Amino acid sequence: MYLLRLNKKKGQMEAMGLAIIVLLISVGFLFALKFNMGTTHKSVRKGYLSSEMSSNILSAMLKTTIGKCRNYSLTQLYRFSASGQGGMKCSDDPDSANVSETAYNATFIMLNSTLTASGRVFVLNATSSVLGDESFLSIQTGSCRTRKSAIYPIPLNPGTAVVQLYLCGD
Amino acid sequence: MKRKGQISMFETITVLFIFMVLIALSMIFYFKAQRNDVKKMIRESNRLESVNIAERASFLPELRCSFSNIAVINCIDLLKAEKFNSLASDEAEIYYDLFRFSNITLKQVYPEEGEWELYYRASNYTYKSETWIPVSIFNASSSSFNFGILIVESFS
Numbered sequence: 396m397y398l399l400r401l402n403k404k405k406g407q408m409e410a411m412g413l414a415i416i417v418l419l420i421s422v423g424f425l426f427a428l429k430f431n432m433g434t435t436h437k438s439v440r441k442g443y444l445s446s447e448m449s450s451n452i453l454s455a456m457l458k459t460t461i462g463k464c465r466n467y468s469l470t471q472l473y474r475f476s477a478s479g480q481g482g483m484k485c486s487d488d489p490d491s492a493n494v495s496e497t498a499y500n501a502t503f504i505m506l507n508s509t510l511t512a513s514g515r516v517f518v519l520n521a522t523s524s525v526l527g528d529e530s531f532l533s534i535q536t537g538s539c540r541t542r543k544s545a546i547y548p549i550p551l552n553p554g555t556a557v558v559q560l561y562l563c564g565d
Numbered sequence: 566m567k568r569k570g571q572i573s574m575f576e577t578i579t580v581l582f583i584f585m586v587l588i589a590l591s592m593i594f595y596f597k598a599q600r601n602d603v604k605k606m607i608r609e610s611n612r613l614e615s616v617n618i619a620e621r622a623s624f625l626p627e628l629r630c631s632f633s634n635i636a637v638i639n640c641i642d643l644l645k646a647e648k649f650n651s652l653a654s655d656e657a658e659i660y661y662d663l664f665r666f667s668n669i670t671l672k673q674v675y676p677e678e679g680e681w682e683l684y685y686r687a688s689n690y691t692y693k694s695e696t697w698i699p700v701s702i703f704n705a706s707s708s709s710f711n712f713g714i715l716i717v718e719s720f721s
Binding site for chain 2: 418
């Protein structure tokens with residue numbers, strides 16, 4: 396009788412031990428699920444915002460009228476630079492800046508005042524098929540490991556210039 | 566025999582008590598981690614809301630540029646922007662539905678700097694989230710496009 400009671404107790408203790416182990420495994424599984432499920436969602440949104448941002452910046456920037464260069468748009472200045480006419484003066488004054496310098500300065504001011512001011516590192520690179528896919532304008536403000544980019548093609552006659560803006564860090 | 570039974574029951578109770586304490590500690594840790602995650606989600610949601618407000622503002626017919634009835638994307642008409650603040654004050658309830666509690670400012674970066682407050686409605690807030698989107702600013706007086714940003718601070 397005593398032995399029977401002892402066996403029952405052993406059985407109960409074993410069952411309780413198994414229940415405890417199952418509970419601990421479930422809690423551990425819950426933690427693992429929670430920590431694994433959070434990240435993908437955020438990185439997709441951040442990446443999307445970066446590529447939208449770079450596309451919008453390029454579009455707005457290239458539309459800008461450069462008053463000190465015969466009121467040409469920045470797209471026009473890029474077109475001249477891409478076609479090998481970057482040395483053309485911006486006004487009749489022989490001491491005035493040329494098209495390439497003006498395009499570079501305007502681009503730098505606009506991107507520096509927005510992206511750099513908000514702590515973003517960027518790389519801008521403009522190439523031209525007329526110049527054998529050589530870069531005619533390039534600005535980089537830091538090292539760039541991960542990046543999202545936008546491309547803005549500018550039709551030339553003949554050929555195409557491509558302006559690429561990379562926002563770094565996401 | 567009685568003593569043995571009592572000791573055995575005491576052991577069982579002790580084991581159960583320690584187990585409950587372990588479970589309670591792990592649940593406290595879990596819920597603290599959850600609370601931090603929820604705070605992060607609220608901040609992300611606020612930031613997304615301020616991006617939405619900026620997109621809504623840039624597409625408003627009362628602000629955007631149009632030429633021959635064709636709207637230009639990411640372009641704000643400067644003359645409209647200068648008058649928008651008084652319009653938003655007169656029609657506060659309509660614009661509250663669009664912009665809620667936020668501060669929307671148009672800031673010109675190139676060629677000259679300039680700033681225009683478009684909408685402002687604030688409340689006591691816990692979270693403030695700021696975002697900006699780049700826009701062209703069309704000046705009809707000189708028929709030129711300038712470069713600027715639309716800054717949105719949303720409060721919640």
